[in-house]
Amino acid sequence: MQNEHEMLGEIIKNARMKADITVEDLAAKVGVGERFIYRIENEGKKPSYEILFNLIRELDISPDLIFYPEKPSKDSEIED
Numbered sequence: 001m002q003n004e005h006e007m008l009g010e011i012i013k014n015a016r017m018k019a020d021i022t023v024e025d026l027a028a029k030v031g032v033g034e035r036f037i038y039r040i041e042n043e044g045k046k047p048s049y050e051i052l053f054n055l056i057r058e059l060d061i062s063p064d065l066i067f068y069p070e071k072p073s074k075d076s077e078i079e080d
Contacts, residue, residue, distance in 0.1 A: 007069055013041040015059040030054040 015035075016026055023041075027034045027066035032051060040055075047055065056063055064071055 008046075008066060009041045009044060009063055011061065011065055012037075012055055012059065015061045016041075021059070026055075026058065029058050 016023070021029075023034050023037045027037045030051060031054065036047075036051075037041075040047055049059065052066075055061070056066070
């Protein structure tokens, strides 16, 4: 089972790829360095509330996906 930080990194990475945004572009939009985004996505780095808020808004991620991962998402309900 993945821990919460691995799940967060995976959620951020998947949302970024789905939005077709490069790490460089996302970092610039959120106001952090590229390495910081890589560390969130791949190394389990925990972003501050402000950065997490900016990532959620920039990538149009449902906060429920991050804070309630056990709750089925609307996308999975549509697929069923």
